[in-house]
Amino acid sequence: MASAPRVSGGASLAGRRWRPPPLIKRRWLRWTLGLGVALYLAAAFGTIEVNWSRVYDGLPRGQAFLAAFFPPDFTSRWEEILEGINESLWMTVASTVVGIAISVPVGLGAARNIAPAPVYYFCRSIIAVSRSFQEVLLAIFFVKLFGFGPFAGFVTLSFATIGFFAKLLAEDIEDMDPTQAEAVRATGAGWFQWLNYAVQPQVLPRFIGLSLYRFDINFRESAVVGIVGGGGIGATLNTAFERYEFDSAAAILLVIIAIVMAIEYLSGYVRKWVQ
């Protein structure tokens, strides 16, 4: 690269080194973090007990195991699969509706910009408890309380929906445009009128998007709450595993994947239609 005439006055700059600025400016913090990560990884890998011989032994077994999945057998347990899927879908619909219905007041209460402090902390703690426990863990308890079957699954999913939905709704309300809210308040509107005219229009599109997304999640989770007795396709799947009917299990998994894809496609369609 020598053809073009060089700009004059640059001689003093020649030879000046350049390195890209580091991601973390403070040197001690950079080193501490790096060292911390390295130590953690060393400790983590040091304490994981991987029984490689068991893994190695398992590979041919795994192969046989996977082979048992093929070809998927849709026919011999079709009745039960159908029933399980139906149950899952009922649970999904009912729990999404109930969960969202409860989430709305909780979400309003958990938005810092519209709720008074005691309400805020109360609603936030409901959200924290609901979010901290995985659906399956909740299901164990609800099965204990309500007995086996889809009702326990329904309560589990509704409760889990609250944590997810109320949190995102609250964040959305906190992010809304305050000038619009102020303008409506300036008209002398009452609190509910204010919600209806200032808050609702701003959060509605995302609200619908989140509802569809949660519907999708609830369906997928309904496949596992059954493993601990919460009804639905999970129960069918668990039975198939217990009976070593892996070809039926494969069929169930494929049906789940197909339905999730269908829901995803539909929700994309609905979202486009809403906006």
Added chain:
Amino acid sequence: MLRLESLTKRYPTGDLALKGVDLEMPKGQVLALIGPSGAGKSTLVRCINRLVEPSSGKVSLDGVEVTSLGGRALRRMRRQMGMIFQEYALVERLTVMENVLSGRLGYVGFWRSYFRRFPQSDIDEAFRLLARVGLEHMVDKRADELSGGQRQRVGIARALIQDPRLLLVDEPTASLDPKTSRQIMRLICELCGERDLPAIINIHDVLLAKMFAQRIVGLQLGEIVYDGSPQGLTDEVLTQIYGEEDWSATVGKGGEEGEAEESAEHHDLPEPDRDRLAGMT
């Protein structure tokens, strides 16, 4: 020397953006390409370095036919054509220095560029260019921290560090205020003069074009309707390019005292850009 021969571009949507454009450009010439939105200015500039693939016709630079190149040879050709963009098109999350050095990507290998180990000669040149465009104190600032004029200066440095034989400039002043627009245009033209570098500047601001370019080409609906000196831009010519309007303020002036007429010139609101619309559908 750059030569375009019956260059044609038809977008998949059926829009004919360029209708057989012929153009020849000697070394060291600064050419301004004017015309209404959707006339095909952007498409023309992008067909030269084949960011947009021309449908037919030929582009050749110094006797090498650009339109027949592929893969590596095309990349070699691209690195000899510096490009300056509307809205700057800097990589916003990289620093000023990284953005300037990205102009050398065509010259260094992948791993070297990945670990930011550019040759010292490139780094020297980057410092020199940054000093030339007045940004030597901004080296490690991130591009999204800069003002519009500063960003465009980085864009200019990025194009020049390629050591180009041709400069393609796409609406360099579209998002700048009048004063900064003039400074940027002056800088580009000075640098072209220093390096005897030919440049095609696609610009919608007729006053700026008249102030800085040696030659003006008017494009309308994908065809060249005017090719001549800035002085030749009369009422009739402008009407032919842009359509009926009171052009007296634009024609009468020229040169640096045109500032006062800025507002009159900005009355022609741009129509929706057809090229962009074509890309969106």
Added chain:
Amino acid sequence: MPVREEAGLKVWQRRERGRQLAIWAGWLIGVTIFLYCFQLISDKTIWFFVLDAGTQAGDLGSRMFPPQWSYVDQLWVPLWDTLNIATIGTAIAIVIAVPVAFLAARNTTPSVLFLRPIALFIIVASRSINSLIWALLLVAIVGPGEFAGIIAIGFRSIGFVAKLLYEAIEEIDPAQVEAVTATGAAKPQVLAYGIFPQIAPAFAGISVFRWDINIRESTILGLVGAGGIGIQLNASVMELAWSKVSVILIAILLTVVVSEWVSARIRHAII
């Protein structure tokens, strides 16, 4: 315009009549579906047990309190394992998800007809199957223990990370990519200079977010023998040692709250 004439006066309505009717019909159908679903669930429910839930809960509560605090000493190792399962599982998922995301994004995939559908299928399959089911499969193949848990978390997270990442890739500013291409950069250089800087914040945010979710997920993998604190939980539930269960639940709650805080801090620092 939703304005209708009535006795010579203009009456403003929010929506036109047909649209309003359609919305009411939509609500009616929605409510009917919900009631129908609830009816079906109710048919399958033994209401005696449900009505009895209050006393059951009271009974369970009295057994859970006071928690047997001394049990905490036996929980440090399982908690550490849980953390490791989540962290290493997430790391594995990220390594696999990045190429999958680039194959799935419309603007970076090398082949729309062949590779993109494959990548999308990987994403859907990974997302549809819960980590507990993955764990169930993997425990049968590689045997019980954290290893199965790590792989299960990894498999489940690939789809999540890849999906969010490819959506981020599809939303990048094409002008910046064009500018880097115009310098004569090769494909990998365009990727490193034009695309990666643009998605880096999204990438980091998604990874940390998934890590946070994985902490939660890995608390239950022990139910099927895939390591972590779930093993202790399962054992305590089996032996009806409810005062131990409450300690475990509190431990999980604290771990999750802390991890959520860490993840929120990191995401704030990045943006």
